Amino acid sequence: MVIVGWIIVACSARWPRRNKSPRYRYKVEVKMLSVEEVVRSNLCLGCGACANLPEVTMKLNERGFARPSRPQVAQSAPQPELEAICSGYSVEQDAVDRPYDDVWGPILDIWTGNSTDAEVRYRGSSGGVLSQIAIDLIESKAVDFVVHTQADPDEPLGNVTSPSFDRKGILAGAGSRYAPSSPLAKLNVYLETGKKFVFIGKPCDVVALRRMARIDPRIDLQVPYMLSFFCAGVPSRFGALAVLKKLEVEAAEVSKFEFRGRGWPGLTRATRFDGSEATMDYNSSWGTVLSRNLQFRCKICPDGTGEFADIVCADAWYGKDGYPDFAERDGRSLVIVRTARGQALLADLTHKGRVELEPLRVGEIELMQPYQRDRKRAVLARLGALVAGRRKLPNYRNLRLSALTWRSNPLWLLKNALGTFRRLPSTPPGS
Numbered sequence: 001m002v003i004v005g006w007i008i009v010a011c012s013a014r015w016p017r018r019n020k021s022p023r024y025r026y027k028v029e030v031k032m033l034s035v036e037e038v039v040r041s042n043l044c045l046g047c048g049a050c051a052n053l054p055e056v057t058m059k060l061n062e063r064g065f066a067r068p069s070r071p072q073v074a075q076s077a078p079q080p081e082l083e084a085i086c087s088g089y090s091v092e093q094d095a096v097d098r099p100y101d102d103v104w105g106p107i108l109d110i111w112t113g114n115s116t117d118a119e120v121r122y123r124g125s126s127g128g129v130l131s132q133i134a135i136d137l138i139e140s141k142a143v144d145f146v147v148h149t150q151a152d153p154d155e156p157l158g159n160v161t162s163p164s165f166d167r168k169g170i171l172a173g174a175g176s177r178y179a180p181s182s183p184l185a186k187l188n189v190y191l192e193t194g195k196k197f198v199f200i201g202k203p204c205d206v207v208a209l210r211r212m213a214r215i216d217p218r219i220d221l222q223v224p225y226m227l228s229f230f231c232a233g234v235p236s237r238f239g240a241l242a243v244l245k246k247l248e249v250e251a252a253e254v255s256k257f258e259f260r261g262r263g264w265p266g267l268t269r270a271t272r273f274d275g276s277e278a279t280m281d282y283n284s285s286w287g288t289v290l291s292r293n294l295q296f297r298c299k300i301c302p303d304g305t306g307e308f309a310d311i312v313c314a315d316a317w318y319g320k321d322g323y324p325d326f327a328e329r330d331g332r333s334l335v336i337v338r339t340a341r342g343q344a345l346l347a348d349l350t351h352k353g354r355v356e357l358e359p360l361r362v363g364e365i366e367l368m369q370p371y372q373r374d375r376k377r378a379v380l381a382r383l384g385a386l387v388a389g390r391r392k393l394p395n396y397r398n399l400r401l402s403a404l405t406w407r408s409n410p411l412w413l414l415k416n417a418l419g420t421f422r423r424l425p426s427t428p429p430g431s
């Protein structure tokens with residue numbers, strides 16, 4: 001039984017190599033992709049790229065995830081550009097000009113470090129490096145604003161993406177928000193300003209932005225830097241509500257909700273209108289609540305490490321007994337430089353003394369990020385579960401998924417495939 005299962009998974013992994021046209025195998029089998037089709041197929045990530053197409057807006061659905069929606073009358077209208085931009089549907093790596101690690105993606109340099117500004121380091125999720133880069137780009141006038149995500153002032157559990165023009169605005173957005181965000185939903189508005197901006201978003205947001213740049217030349221001219229962070233997946237709004245329940249706080253009482261930041265990793269903190277606070281440590285909030293409320297597409301994501309960004313940051317956890325140690329301490333980021341442009345930018349920041357960095361060897365990343373080490377390896381096995389469940393497949397290309405599959409333990413892959421099969425979301429009728 002185990003051997004038969006491994007053969008099935010291995011065959012699904014091998015197929016693209018044997019077939020002259022890998023695209024054929026992984027292509028979602030629809031004639032013309034539509035937002036409805038992507039949503040029905042559970043491939044939507046909620047990035048908001050499609051909200052730049054006519055009549056599409058982003059809304060939280062009944063399961064607490066950000067999803068595109070069109071008026072009923074528009075739903076049969078074709079969306080020829082969608083296939084080109086949707087990162088839920090398609091992730092294709094074309095970084096053939098740079099060293100590429102099968103697990104960690106394109107790498108020019110790897111560092112650990114932090115902002116040298118104590119406030120930025122404290123407010124940041126890990127070492128505040130992303131916020132520091134954004135602050136420096138604004139203050140040096142290399143860009144006019146930063147597009148980033150922060151708590152929605154009208155809805156403290158939610159997120160809003162907006163432009164910031166100064167240090168104060170950037171620091172207001174520092175810290176991870178483990179809740180749905182659609183950072184690309186208003187991209188056209190930012191592009192229409194004709195100004196330059198730095199974009200900070202999840203790996204899937206950056207994949208979509210790179211894809212959009214292929215068909216919209218303004219993006220390469222106006223978005224000189226795309227920054228990202230490692231991402232283990234986007235929890236539903238119900239994740240944050242479940243945290244509140246554990247904290248015994250009513251949603252209506254909350255004036256401010258922070259998932260982390262203010263220290264490393266920092267507490268999850270619900271502040272009531274009367275100023276009182278209820279808190280939970282990171283291990284409890286992410287580890288026991290939020291990570292159990294992820295959207296399905298994140299579980300088959302081939303890019304949790306921001307392969308398409310110029311610079312990507314993550315937690316440079318210290319280890320204890322072979323596992324990351326989440327004890328509170330001064331923040332430290334893992335920083336992977338992926339492009340020459342990112343390399344020049346970080347060199348400039350280091351030269352100015354804005355960040356302090358120490359080199360890291362590629363083999364050391366997995367000690368800090370054991371979850372991400374395994375995640376990409378499991379993707380093909382998990383896609384095997386989609387095949388077995390006769391679900392539509394995303395189009396993943398040139399990500400070395402087959403190579404990783406072949407180097408992985410067959411039993412472990414089988415466990416992943418079976419686990420995914422058991423948890424396949426139901427597909428609404430008509431899809």
Ligand SMILES: Cc1cc2nc3c(=O)[nH]c(=O)nc-3n(C[C@H](O)[C@H](O)[C@H](O)COP(=O)(O)OP(=O)(O)OC[C@H]3O[C@@H](n4cnc5c(N)ncnc54)[C@H](O)[C@@H]3O)c2cc1C
Nearest residue numbers: 124125126127128129130131149175177181231232314315
């Ligand atoms: C959903 C999610 C999953 C994550 N998973 C991992 C992981 O598996 N491993 C890991 O090491 N790190 C993960 N992180 C990232 C990590 O928590 C830190 O953000 C990262 O180390 C960068 O730290 P920093 O101090 O440089 O960032 P900061 O200076 O704090 O800047 C963080 C930036 O991220 C932006 N941001 C925060 N939340 C969102 C969001 N929901 N959508 C879009 N942009 C957002 C902010 O606007 C800000 O610009 C995750 C973050 C999120 C939001």
